[in-house]
Amino acid sequence: MSTLNHPTIDDVHIAAVRIAGRIHRTPVLTSSTLDAELGAEVFFKCENLQKVGAFKARGATNAVFALDDETAACGVTTHSSGNHAAALAYAAGLREIPCVVVMPSDTPEVKVAAVRGYGAEIVFCTRTDRAEVCARVASERGMTVIPPYDFADVIAGQGTATLELIEDVDRLDVVMTPVGGGGLASGTCIVACALLPDARVILAEPAEVDDAARSLATGVHQPQVADPDTRADGLMSALGVLNFDVLREHAPRVVTVSEDDIVDSARWFLERMKIVVEPSAATVLAAMRAIAPELRGQRIGAILSGGNTDFRWLDA
């Protein structure tokens, strides 16, 4: 038995009310070409079209607006150079509270500029002392740390993507998301279990960074893969502790996918669906194709997690 308090479907419903109007209700897109290829019906929830270009806007906005006024007024902080950093800066900007993002000093300028563009202050660190620097900022300035995934309000916020998907699309047999730190994956499991008890949840993970697959297969939380060689830069984190605990309870299947298949899938979204998905998001299509025979005849909802990419993989 777990001793951790898991977010519940009620928390996700509360999050949905809290963030409504503060983020986009993203569209669900379909492709008859893909449906013909798979012999299935696929519904893509387009979080690449979300505020800041990723589902991360949901969790960060929920966490920031869940704070009481006094706590919020002191501001929020996190360490991230990716979508969560931009999302937290965005949410803090909406609430008009201070936000400090701790980033390694070798973070690409474009990512620094994006977070600054949302109004956050940047504090640089090394690759190894992020957590310490962030904790120091929090303690010195009285700020609340909002972690990227290992945090109940963040998980509940990410769950709202699947909640909307289920509201918009009837009778899903399968719900698919990528898995990295596990915020989206665990939020999705909580919602699917409560509202679609007969549906399967399938997670897509790069084979190069397959700690979630191994953690769930062994029942033991596996450490972060060192120096993973994956283009899915949003999925390099190891599962969070709370996230692992939620996932272990729901036991979703994990399908690992190759780098070539991730790139082919990302390219397919550009060329056929006319949308930009980051390689991390393209993993769900790569996973569908990997297990296509068993998806035949099914109605599949898949969360396209984000669209922030430099397109370098396009030349691959």
Next chain:
Amino acid sequence: MSTLNHPTIDDVHIAAVRIAGRIHRTPVLTSSTLDAELGAEVFFKCENLQKVGAFKARGATNAVFALDDETAACGVTTHSSGNHAAALAYAAGLREIPCVVVMPSDTPEVKVAAVRGYGAEIVFCTRTDRAEVCARVASERGMTVIPPYDFADVIAGQGTATLELIEDVDRLDVVMTPVGGGGLASGTCIVACALLPDARVILAEPAEVDDAARSLATGVHQPQVADPDTRADGLMSALGVLNFDVLREHAPRVVTVSEDDIVDSARWFLERMKIVVEPSAATVLAAMRAIAPELRGQRIGAILSGGNTDFRWLDA
């Protein structure tokens, strides 16, 4: 006074009913970054997410389903190597009737494959005898020619994009579309004039192929620009005769845009809005930026005409 019969708003309403369920009702997307840049509110109608990746699916589907059963059974034909070819093949496939597309023999293989993929037969021609070959096919096989823009049922079909946009977004002050042959532009004028009489229609045209701007400025139908050097390959046609007549009546403004601004705009959609628009569609953003001061405070609806591109401009 014109002696041509113009399509009316009633024709557009009939088209909307006829094509409903046969094409996508495309989403309307917004960008708070762009709104802040322009000091305006912009609503993009995403026809790049339409069937076959372009608004052309609307006009072709309306024209094909407007045929009586006996005429339709003999099939349809057109000459085009672009989006209209794919759209007509798509619509004919839906109605399960024969379709012949006449294309120059030097058409890139990817475009040939796309049209074949929708089930059409290809007949090759030279660059100069397209119309003759198409007429011969029509006469020998008893097929109906469905032209890409100079045709009332096509114009009425294209008008449905603006009809949906107006249904989804209140109080538009400005409606913008690209202009090439003029099918989308004239359909848009008809709808805006009927339903938004106080709104302005603004057309975006590449400076390299500015025959519509000159035609409307002079009141004389200008010939096709020879060998235009534009990346907006969907806008190289001269205005059609009926299209020019409709546009002359409504007198929309035409804003011409540079190739650099077209490419910058297309890139902006990829990087910021996470959607693929072809350079022809990106002209509307380039035009907004060109006249930004006078759009301040306005609510602008803009049709993103298509998303079919080889991305070669991305390296520019």
